[in-house]
Amino acid sequence: MPKVLISDKLSPAAVQIFKDRGIEADVKTGLPPEELKAIIGRYDGLAIRSNTKVTAEILAAATNLKVVGRAGIGVDNVDVPAATARGVVVMNTPYGNSITTAEHAIAMLFAVARDIPQANASTHAGKWEKSKFMGVELTAKTLGVIGCGNIGSIVAERGIGLKMKVVAYDPFLSQERAKALGVEKVELDDLLSRADFITLHTPLTDATRNIIDAGALAKTRKGVRIVNCARGGLVVEEDLKAALDSGHVAGAALDVFKEEPARSNILFGHEKVVCTPHLGASTTEAQENVALQVAEQMSDYLLTGAVTNAINMASVSAEDAPKLKPYMALAGQLGSFAGQLTEHGIKAVSISYEGQVADLNTKPLTATILEGLFKSFVETVNLVNAPVIARERNITVTEARNDRSCDYHTLIRLSVTTEQHTRSVEGTLFGGDKPRLVSIKNIPIEAEVGPFMLYVTNADKPGFIGRLGTTLGEAGVNIATFHLGRAEAGGDAIALIQVDQQVGNALLEKVRAIPNVVQAKAMKF
Ligand SMILES: NC(=O)c1ccc[n+]([C@@H]2O[C@H](COP(=O)([O-])OP(=O)(O)OC[C@H]3O[C@@H](n4cnc5c(N)ncnc54)[C@H](O)[C@@H]3O)[C@@H](O)[C@H]2O)c1
Numbered sequence: 001m002p003k004v005l006i007s008d009k010l011s012p013a014a015v016q017i018f019k020d021r022g023i024e025a026d027v028k029t030g031l032p033p034e035e036l037k038a039i040i041g042r043y044d045g046l047a048i049r050s051n052t053k054v055t056a057e058i059l060a061a062a063t064n065l066k067v068v069g070r071a072g073i074g075v076d077n078v079d080v081p082a083a084t085a086r087g088v089v090v091m092n093t094p095y096g097n098s099i100t101t102a103e104h105a106i107a108m109l110f111a112v113a114r115d116i117p118q119a120n121a122s123t124h125a126g127k128w129e130k131s132k133f134m135g136v137e138l139t140a141k142t143l144g145v146i147g148c149g150n151i152g153s154i155v156a157e158r159g160i161g162l163k164m165k166v167v168a169y170d171p172f173l174s175q176e177r178a179k180a181l182g183v184e185k186v187e188l189d190d191l192l193s194r195a196d197f198i199t200l201h202t203p204l205t206d207a208t209r210n211i212i213d214a215g216a217l218a219k220t221r222k223g224v225r226i227v228n229c230a231r232g233g234l235v236v237e238e239d240l241k242a243a244l245d246s247g248h249v250a251g252a253a254l255d256v257f258k259e260e261p262a263r264s265n266i267l268f269g270h271e272k273v274v275c276t277p278h279l280g281a282s283t284t285e286a287q288e289n290v291a292l293q294v295a296e297q298m299s300d301y302l303l304t305g306a307v308t309n310a311i312n313m314a315s316v317s318a319e320d321a322p323k324l325k326p327y328m329a330l331a332g333q334l335g336s337f338a339g340q341l342t343e344h345g346i347k348a349v350s351i352s353y354e355g356q357v358a359d360l361n362t363k364p365l366t367a368t369i370l371e372g373l374f375k376s377f378v379e380t381v382n383l384v385n386a387p388v389i390a391r392e393r394n395i396t397v398t399e400a401r402n403d404r405s406c407d408y409h410t411l412i413r414l415s416v417t418t419e420q421h422t423r424s425v426e427g428t429l430f431g432g433d434k435p436r437l438v439s440i441k442n443i444p445i446e447a448e449v450g451p452f453m454l455y456v457t458n459a460d461k462p463g464f465i466g467r468l469g470t471t472l473g474e475a476g477v478n479i480a481t482f483h484l485g486r487a488e489a490g491g492d493a494i495a496l497i498q499v500d501q502q503v504g505n506a507l508l509e510k511v512r513a514i515p516n517v518v519q520a521k522a523m524k525f
């Protein structure tokens, strides 16, 4: 039974889902890193929110971990490259808290426009400072949305509903989408110079870190108000404080901070700053949504191999997972076969999916082929990092699909180009689920792959099969299956023999000494 650790506060609905799906779930929140490190090796899955830091060190100790599920959007508390390198799938729940967070941003807009928290504190203190809190209207003001994705676009729609003019800066926002939303797509400087209110909704990346710094603030209108419900590192807090102190910025509403949990911050106590402790996603509805979603996604992955909303791997639906299973086995065999025959640097990999397989989601198959291919050279390769390794090594990977019927109802062809030559191997499924190699180096064959194989290429001359059988027999190696193929009578021939034990080097030398043998290779699958 798979085991999952829930290390941040998640709705109890998540525990129930794990239980219902037959997964053991332990809830241990607020663990110091050392304690998490000590126990993480016991778990197949880790469900988190933003508190748990899934560092490379934690991942190194997570020897059984297969999946990290983030109940929420941002995965900046997860070392995704380290997870990828270890074959751990990282998934999030991209839509479950979008409305809630957008509503928080709108609440913050009102709060900062009308000094609501400050007025609340003053009134509770019995001060009745009616003239102190003079606000501004939102109606007819310009709202600048930086980052117009899931949350930014909901904020934009709500802003339009509040009769604001909305301008958006998002290099990845199409003009069509901007038009459909009713926002004006602008450049950052234009937004900065026009907006009365600026609201941030981008992820924290190298391009967005410190996007609101002294330089950007200098381009804003005097009296601008800034809302950040995305990530702390987007705003340079010292620069914002200076602009608030000078009166250039009239107010700021911040849900997120550079250092979290933020027990102290230079903006705390500033009379023009409204703060909440990263509450953007904190509604019962959103927490129920993300907890249910993450538990379902993690259970699906652990129990069926279905992958949804993964940051570092192609998605596989629960419907596709069983259909893909026999193809995954075939893809692994093709990749591994080609990898074991490859002796020079790989320059390009070309994969062709023909017939029935062309209708499936082939991304996971390509990852499986690459994993099999690289396994002979890269010890740490896995399904998750195989495409990354190909990119890092400048190996061109091309995929083609052709749903026309070929000689086989379904076929995968893998061609590997090295510095020396291009070699192809093809495979199909017999009876819908039994992988078979059907062509090697364009020579037809029908071979079942077993754990130990002997691959021989030879000139097609009489006497070869008998001598090979005798050589193996004399060495006490039992033959399980024997498959032959040849390009033409008397031409290039291949033999793929399944044996009951690994063929050692001494025996390989004897096989190579048989007349007409060109190459002999022991293989493991
Ligand atoms: N405060 C909270 O509790 C809370 C809750 C949920 C999400 N968030 C955060 O809100 C942010 C947005 O979430 P989302 O679901 O809308 O994400 P999203 O991926 O749907 O949208 C992000 C948008 O930012 C845009 N973008 C990327 N780089 C940009 C750049 N350099 N300049 C301008 N735009 C850029 C993208 O094109 C995209 O449209 C994330 O950082 C997320 O972690 C915070």
Ligand SMILES: O=C(O)CC[C@@H](O)C(=O)O
Pocket: 049, 050, 071, 072, 073, 074, 075, 097, 278, 280, 281, 282
């Ligand atoms: O889990 C939370 O409370 C914060 C979530 C939010 O930051 C997110 O990125 O989804």
